[in-house]
Structures are given as structure tokens and as C-alpha cells.
Amino acid sequence: MADAGLIAIGASIAFGVSAIATAIAEKQIGAAAVGAMAEKEELFGKGLILTVIPETIVIFGLVVAILIIGMAGH
């Protein structure tokens, strides 16, 4: 069985780094979406959706983190 501390660190890196990646991606899309909304308010729906598209990255990070912790049980 692997060291529990290392497993925890592995899981948190998977989650943390993917969260940062999502944040960077969403920062730029969000800024552009707000800019577009200022011009045309109906774009709120589309802007919202475009902004949360990179959310998938952090979800995958979270899934990987959960899997790492789950596998550590062996």
C-alpha cells in the first residue's frame, strides 16, 4: 500500500492544478462574455454557457482525484 500522505498530495495536485487551469480559461472567456453582454444584453444565456465550458477541466480533475483516493484503498 502506498503512503497515504503521498496519495493525498497526488489527489490534491490533480484537483488543484486543473482548478487553476479552469480559472485561467474562464477568466478570459468571462471577460469577453461580459463585454459582449454590455453591447447586447440578450447574450447573457450564451455568455454564461461559453464561460462555464472550461468547467469540464476541473470536473475531470475532481474525478481523477476521487479515483486516486479510491484506488489507494487497495
Place this chain on the structure above:
Amino acid sequence: MLKTERMSKLRIISSKSKQKQVIQKLHDLKVLDIIEHKKTEELDIGDTIENSEKVAELLVKIKSLLGDSDKDENNIKHKSKKLDLKEIEEEITEIETKIKSKKEEITDINKNLSKKKELLSKLEILNSLYLDLESYNSLNSISTFVGTINNKELVKKELENITQKFKLHFSENNKNKTIALFIEKNKEEQVLEILKNHGFVELNLDFIGEMKGLPLKQMNKINDEINIVDNQKIKLDHEIEKIKRDKINDIKIFYNFLNIEAEKAEAPLKFAQTNNTVMITGWVPQSKKQETIKEIEKITDNKIYFEDLELKNKESVPIKMKNNMLVKPFEFFMRLYTLPSYKEVDPSTLIFLTFPIFFGFMLGDALYGVITLLLFWSLIKVIPAGKDLLKSMMACSYWTILFGIIFGEYLGFERLTINGILYEFPRLINRMHGSLNIMGNDIHIVLVIGAIVGLVHINLSLLFGAINEYDNHGLKEAILAKLSWYVFEAGLAIVLLKLLGIVSFSMANYFGIALIIISIIMIYLGEGVQGLVEIPAIFSNMLSYLRLGAVGLASVGLAVVVNEQLAMPFIEKGGLFILVAILILILGHVINIALGIIGPFLHSIRLHYVEFFARFYKGGGKEYKPFGVK
């Protein structure tokens, strides 16, 4: 249910003499979405109805009377009798004359006030000298100079050089140095010269007139007068407000009436006309067409001609979504994104079916469900504008409660200890700890469920894609562009099953690979290069549904931290610490519920907009806005 309301393009040709009745009828029926006629060489656009200028003029007046007050038609008591423009004009003129006379009074008062204030400021200058006002009265042998000056000492010195017979009063405050000089008359010119050199600004004393005594006394008197006049002004303002308030009901009725009149008067701008006829073209729901025609024929004694126009292929037909009461609130999500186009499936029903389930699966806590249900229910009254969204969210709450019971989670608690005995809540699925063993790995059961839901949802999306393709481009396109994906998946499944040893049929590998190659060719023929790029995307889209499990695990994880890591230690200490624990629980769960609404909402709607819609939905329809509806 899955299609929007079917529309007919109707053309009405009527004689000009009947135009007014036709407009009136169309406005009452509220069914025709008029297509604006573009001016051509043969057909000009129509002229506004003759009363339009009057209506516009009255509207302007009424808007100024209404000012900022609420223009809503709510809480208006309607009159039973019919309104006409003449009556409205008379009443408005009456209100305006009343207000005008009051305003004139106010103008007079303002003039009076400014005079008094000027007097007051002059008296203030004299006030600092503490001389009775009558002492400034002009005398034969003495000249009087009153005003402001730069330097008193120098003036005094220079005056002493000319004569000793003078009296100089001086006062200084932060702004001005004021003097009053009484000096013999024959030295007047020399004195004036000296004073001028020292920046003397004379104060004209004519205003004193008959006033007597100390300036302060006069100032008090004037201040009292100003107060009285000010009160009069306030009273007049109130009276004006009262005139408006008394008539506000009427004014609002007029406002709404005139707005409708203006709309009717300007309607012919969208019509086409010749010398004696007008032509109105517009969209009407097929179900209402016959009724509309009959109604119009009735009022025009059949002296009217209807023409049913054929839909052109790429014409943009206005969209009226047609859903039952339960699905209606979910049309909100279509308006938020983009309305379906005429030939497309309206996905409101699909969103109604899956959106709340996804949300409930992610939040999945019975008590959170109850709390959010109460929250959304009470918000409906506070924010009537958000009614549709809140109703959809209430549906989400029901599913949250259901999944909470399935997962056996209540405010993040999975078990309860009473008197030292542990009670485990009953559950069907253990979300936190339940796992499936897949190929030697323990994987959370909710993640597996998420992946399966993804597979089903994406395939459902392909099916609707095929339906849309069939309606728009025919069977061949539907098979090549959308159904080909099923072939691809089938081929892949066979290869995988063979690799895992589940299928032992010896040629399975070749059969699977052949299917994959055929499907890829079909996809290329159907969707071009774009379709080939989509091949890896379809897997990442399916995996994206893992979020259904992952977001839920994060949410329940947070709740467990609040309960067991933060609040438990205080509960164990007992006594007053219980209060601290309760505070932590409240704060923690409020935050978690807020996150639990925002997160699952965004993820659930995104799964629909991005993953689900990508394979069948384009949208871009414009909303059906019949003439007569605001």
C-alpha cells in the same frame, strides 16, 4: 409537443375605407404577427391613421404628467364607458390649466423671494456696523459712503490729511471689510478719489427707504416673511401633487388607452397600399386561421379578400412554443439560449424531463431539497418576473428530495446517534462510499451512473439530430450525418467486447472494425471534415457527464466537513458550546446550499446546452409577436 406552433402566412386585402375596422379587429384578436412591407416602386407603405398626430401629442402631455410614477396597468380601476380622444383632451387640458395656474403662483413667489433675499444680503453688510438705519438718511451738509474696502488704516490716514471732520465706522468679518464714512460734503470728490484707490465698492443705500432701527431687526422681519412665503410654496407644490394624485387613475387609463391608439394609428406603416386598397401580410397560427378570417369577414360585410401564401423554403417563421402547463416554465431555458427555428424540435420537453433529474442527482440531499423548495416557493411572490425559472427550480427541488431519500442523506448526515445507539438512514445507493468493482478498480457508483447517463443522453441527442435532419434535408442526410454514429458505436462496442473476452465469436474483431470504417465514411459524407473532428469529442462529451457524480460528491463532502469536522468537536464538549456548534451548522449549510444551487444549476444546464444540444439543436428563431400584444 416537440414542434413549435405551425404557422400560416396570410394576406388580407381590403378597401381603404375598411382599414380602420380591420385594424381594430386585428388588434382585438391579437393573432397576426404583421410582416413589415418594404416600399417598392409599385407598392408604397401605408399612411398613418388621421388621428395619429393628436394621439402622439396627447401622449407627450400625459407622459409629462405621469413623470416617474409607475405606468403599470395593475391596480387601475377601469371605467365602464368607452373613451374617446376628445374627452381625454378636455380632461387633460383641465388638469393642465389647474396645474399651470398653481405654477404661475409659484413663479411669482419665487420672484418675490429672490428680491427679499437680495435685500437680506445687503442688510447683512450693514448689520456688522451696528448703526441704526435712519442714520444713513442723507443730510445737506454731510456725505455718506457705505461699502467694502481693502485697507482701512491707510484710508483713515489719508482722510486725516484732508480734514478732521469725519466719522469712520468699520467692521471686518471673514469675507469683507465694511466701512461707513460720514464726512463733510464739500470734500466729497477728494474723498471719493481716496476711496477708489483702496478698492472701494459702494453699496447703494436706496433700498433702505422707510426702514428704521437696527438692521438686525429688519433682517428678522424679512426672514419671517421668507418663511411664510416658503411655506406657501410648499403648499402649492403639494396642491399640484394632489391634483395629479387625484387624477392618477384616469391618467394611467388614458396613458394605456393612448398607447394602444398610437399602436393602431401607426400600424398602416407596416402595410402596403395602392390608391384604394391596403394589403396586410402576416403570420397567424394555423389553428386560429379560420376563426380570424371569419371574424374579419363579419365586420367588413365580406368585402375583403384573403390569400393563403405558401411558405418559402428558407423563410424565417416566427416561433410560438407550444407546450403543456408542466413544460411551460422550462421554455425559459430556450429563451435564455436561443429559440428553436421553425423546422426544429423544440427541446423544452426534453429539458423538462432531464434538467431537474440532473440537478436533483447532483444536490441529492432530502433536507436541502425541502429547504430549496421552500426558498423557491417563497421567492415566486417576491420576484414575479422570475416565475418561470423559479417554477423550474421547484421541480429540481422535488428531484433533490427524491434523490436525497435514495442516497439516505439529510443535511449531509448519513446516520444519527441517539442515546449512544447508531441509527443508519435507509438508502438504496450509498453515494459517499458505494463503489463498483470494474476491472479490478473500485469506482464510485455515482461516477458510473454519470457515465451511463452520458451515453444515453448523447445517443438521445443523436436521435433528435436525425429527426431534425430528416425534417430539413431528408432521410439520406439523417442516416449519413446522425444515424451513422450509432453504427460507429456498435462497431466500437463489438471490438471492446471481443478484447474483454466477453464475445468469443472469432470474426468479431473484423466485423467491428469494418463497421467502424463504414461509419467513419458515412460521417464524412454526412458532416464533412467537421464530423471527423467530432469523433474524439463524442467521448469527451460522454465523460463530461461524470460531473453528475463528481459535483454531488463535492457537495456532500462539504456538508460532511461542516457536520463532522467543524461542528462535532463543539457538540462533544457540550454546554454552551452547543450554541457555537449550531451557529457553525447554520452558516456552513447556508453556504453549502448557496453553492448547491449555483453549481448543479450551471452544470445541469450546461450539460444540456453544450453536450446535449451540440448534436441536434441550432436555434435562431425569432419570437412570435402578434399585433396587439405588448
